[in-house]
Amino acid sequence: xxxxxxxxxxxxxxxxxxxxxxxxxxxxxxxxxxxxxxxxxxxxxxxxxxxxxxxxxxxxxxxxxxxxxxxxxxxxxxxxxxxxxxxxxxxxxxxxxxxxxxxxxxxxxxxxxxxxxxxxxxxxxxxxxxxxxxxxxxxxxxxxxxxxxxxxxxxxxxxxxxxxxxxxxxxxxxxxxxxxxxxxxxxxxxxxxxxxxxxxxxxxxxxxxxxxxxxxxxxxxxxxxxxxxxxxxxxxxxxxxxxxxxxxxxxxxxxxxxxxxxxxxxxxxxxxxxxxxxxxxxxxxxxxxxxxxxxxxxxxxxxxxxxxxxxxxxxxxxxxxxxxxxxxxxxxxxxxx
Numbered sequence: 001x002x003x004x005x006x007x008x009x010x011x012x013x014x015x016x017x018x019x020x021x022x023x024x025x026x027x028x029x030x031x032x033x034x035x036x037x038x039x040x041x042x043x044x045x046x047x048x049x050x051x052x053x054x055x056x057x058x059x060x061x062x063x064x065x066x067x068x069x070x071x072x073x074x075x076x077x078x079x080x081x082x083x084x085x086x087x088x089x090x091x092x093x094x095x096x097x098x099x100x101x102x103x104x105x106x107x108x109x110x111x112x113x114x115x116x117x118x119x120x121x122x123x124x125x126x127x128x129x130x131x132x133x134x135x136x137x138x139x140x141x142x143x144x145x146x147x148x149x150x151x152x153x154x155x156x157x158x159x160x161x162x163x164x165x166x167x168x169x170x171x172x173x174x175x176x177x178x179x180x181x182x183x184x185x186x187x188x189x190x191x192x193x194x195x196x197x198x199x200x201x202x203x204x205x206x207x208x209x210x211x212x213x214x215x216x217x218x219x220x221x222x223x224x225x226x227x228x229x230x231x232x233x234x235x236x237x238x239x240x241x242x243x244x245x246x247x248x249x250x251x252x253x254x255x256x257x258x259x260x261x262x263x264x265x266x267x268x269x270x271x272x273x274x275x276x277x278x279x280x281x282x283x284x285x286x287x288x289x290x291x292x293x294x295x296x297x298x299x300x301x302x303x304x305x306x307x308x309x310x311x312x313x314x315x316x317x318x319x320x321x322x323x324x325x326x327x328x329x330x331x332x333x334x335x336x337x
Contacts, residue, residue, distance in 0.1 A: 033103030
């Protein structure tokens with residue numbers, strides 16, 4: 001449901017301070033964040049995630065007025081989610097929410113980690129990690145401040161992260177485990193400074209992480225893992241509620257807003273690339289296998305600009321979900337420019 005469709009039907013009573021305590025009235029729920037908030041699967045797709053499960057549980061208990069995870073964007077780091085709040089559609093929805101969950105921070109860090117092809121070893125540069133963690137701390141606080149500025153009355157929940165590398169050899173885990181613990185410490189500390197609740201997503205998730213993260217080289221959980229995160233939310237927000245397998249809804253698909261951020265697909269009349277992704281230089285305009293002696297006409301300057309944009313965008317974000325969404329950020333930046 002689009003957030004704006006039902007907002008006018010709600011009573012302003014739900015904006016009272018009591019909404020920050022128990023969930024006793026129908027909520028306007030907006031999920032912000034990255035691929036974990038969006039419901040990315042271990043196998044390069046999107047499905048129902050923890051936000052969908054929370055929404056379904058609320059709905060079946062008569063506690064949901066509207067729900068949107070349109071603004072949970074795979075690949076986004078903290079500063080990108082902050083930039084997203086400049087969009088009028090996003091600001092309006094956040095301003096109308098009574099319940100907000102935020103998953104942000106992992107993309108700032110996990111891109112520093114390098115795994116081997118089997119997912120058994122990891123490595124990262126500690127000095128770079130220390131600098132990145134400090135930047136993430138500053139940016140996360142600024143993001144929370146912006147959300148509070150837009151909507152000081154909503155119940156906001158800062159969602160932490162689980163340990164995403166349970167398949168890594170135990171001798172390899174300690175360094176990256178400490179780094180992820182620092183990410184959660186930052187989220188919890190910055191949230192606490194602003195009287196925002198922290199959701200310890202890893203508390204119940206990590207003991208069963210091998211089952212919740214079936215793909216050793218992908219950091220996204222299966223739906224049982226998302227179910228665990230949803231119940232960690234209810235443990236904090238409304239202990240009388242619990243999500244079960246019956247609260248895992250059908251795949252909601254990609255939202256129109258998220259689709260608008262994805263790079264447009266190439267039209268069918270453009271010559272298809274070969275398996276390597278490169279155009280065959282021996283094809284003429286008629287598609288015949290003749291070698292061309294002269295360089296075909298092309299806009300070289302545009303190509304160089306596009307390449308520059310890709311490189312600059314890639315440098316600004318470490319993608320948590322690169323296989324499917326590696327171009328999302330650069331397209332978002334292009335739309336804003």
